Amino acid sequence: MSEIKDIAKFHIFSSAYFASAVNKNQYVTDGRKEIAFIGRSNVGKSSLINSLCGRRKLAYVSREPGKTRTINYYAIQSRRTVDEVEQRQDWYLVDLPGYGFAKTSQENKDNWSAFIDEYMRKSPGLTMIGLLVDLRHPGLPIDKKAYDWLKTVAPDLLIIGTKGDKLSRNELHKNLAQLKKLFPTNHAPIAYSSLT
Structure with a gap:
């Protein structure tokens, strides 16, 4: 089942910061689905979250790589109408710490990696x-x-x-095709710009 296709059919009408976790005892476990974003430091996770939710300052956008050092949960309310019947879905969008941040100790990098790995393996709502x-x-x-x-x-x-x-249309299509080849999954890769 494709959770992303299911969620994409819904319009986000409410979003708010919900909680942050720095250890497994702080994971949110109320049964809602979670979709988490991860990527290299400064790849644009916070900008993507703000754009998806139609909010400028929901997730803090920093010019300093490695700013997100906690697992941040955002409570999302979304809805769609099917056959004149409104359907609602409440879920969490989860912002994970970026990887590859050079200006920190190896010990911190190892701790963050273990922390994120534990979340991936043990968070019951992660889809x-x-x-x-x-x-x-x-x-x-x-x-x-x-x-x-x-x-x-x-x-x-x-x-x-x-x-x-930041790419021409030809470069965009070429690099998307490269992503599909380098990172095969059950879904075609998508391009997203927070500016559009």
């Missing part, structure tokens, strides 16, 4: 991971390493290309 990859640099080894790891822990995986607005 999909969105791996964000900068479309200008679709084949970075650090992204491939993250992909290889996520294939072993993610219940479902979607590749999201960011910063496509």
